[in-house]
Amino acid sequence: MASANTGFVGIDFGGTNLRGGLVDSRGFIVKRAAVLTAASEGKDKVISRIVSLAQKLSAGEAFPVGVASPGPIDSSTGVLYNPPNLPGWGVVDLRKELAGRLNREVYVQNDANMTAFGEFCHGAGRGARSMLCLTVGTGIGSGLILDGHLYTGEHGLAAELGHTVIDLNGPVCGCGNRGCLESFAAAKGMVRQVRNLIAAGEKTALQAVEDELTAELIGSAAAGGDAVAVKALRRTGTYLGVAISNTLALLDIALVVLGGGIANAGELLLEPIRDAVNATLIDSDLRRPKIVPSELGDDAAILGISSYSRSST
Numbered sequence: 001m002a003s004a005n006t007g008f009v010g011i012d013f014g015g016t017n018l019r020g021g022l023v024d025s026r027g028f029i030v031k032r033a034a035v036l037t038a039a040s041e042g043k044d045k046v047i048s049r050i051v052s053l054a055q056k057l058s059a060g061e062a063f064p065v066g067v068a069s070p071g072p073i074d075s076s077t078g079v080l081y082n083p084p085n086l087p088g089w090g091v092v093d094l095r096k097e098l099a100g101r102l103n104r105e106v107y108v109q110n111d112a113n114m115t116a117f118g119e120f121c122h123g124a125g126r127g128a129r130s131m132l133c134l135t136v137g138t139g140i141g142s143g144l145i146l147d148g149h150l151y152t153g154e155h156g157l158a159a160e161l162g163h164t165v166i167d168l169n170g171p172v173c174g175c176g177n178r179g180c181l182e183s184f185a186a187a188k189g190m191v192r193q194v195r196n197l198i199a200a201g202e203k204t205a206l207q208a209v210e211d212e213l214t215a216e217l218i219g220s221a222a223a224g225g226d227a228v229a230v231k232a233l234r235r236t237g238t239y240l241g242v243a244i245s246n247t248l249a250l251l252d253i254a255l256v257v258l259g260g261g262i263a264n265a266g267e268l269l270l271e272p273i274r275d276a277v278n279a280t281l282i283d284s285d286l287r288r289p290k291i292v293p294s295e296l297g298d299d300a301a302i303l304g305i306s307s308y309s310r311s312s313t
Ligand SMILES: [Zn+2]
Pocket: 162, 163, 164, 173, 174, 175, 176, 177, 180, 182
């Protein structure tokens, strides 16, 4: 168990960036560093970058290190099993590899769960008893707090809302299934919606960049009032809202926290989500769920793995 009275190095292992922070005993990030992940260069180079980042943030001290990593992960061992977002990695004992090179305590947990735990302890979920936290960007990550505890399930694989199927005939998802929520409501899905609207003859300034469309460009265009971009965000919000509604009907959760790059669109996304939840959730008058933006943004996973490792045995 990581001591509560010392520093802790938290690292958010993202597909694009490795972001690290030295977290003090009160849960404040007192030092930061980041480097590009460059996952395509392979696992040995990425692991070396994680080691260097941890050493840089530790400044000669042997602070424990926690990595919030893409899954699937066996959270009891820190072993990654063929993560779809890290092609070619196969099965990697990330905790053992890092502990061997850093020679100190190392923790490895699922990034979406750690984001949820960070928001629960330090952000938009403070004081909540139950919470669903969604990170919507390149993919869709999600984490669940139930009765005041992070719920990770029988195999540490709970809360994969992004890979619940919403259309059996939908597009192929990165996980191999067809029609997962992620294939509709993450970045690629939003780009596909804009291309479909253009193909249907709708006019948009995004036509000029159709081959290089990104979720970020769509978000900016929507903020500027582009009707096609607004429509794509509205559809994305509707898909997310229906998936959220299904989760709330099942678990009677009172709070949903939304983060990630696509969530930067703010009310342009939150409003259609709330509309879809209100339209589909049974007993919504009694439940009145709150759907709010993340408070911690990119810091959530760093703070989450620090607090989780300090509190877990
Ligand atoms: Zn999937």
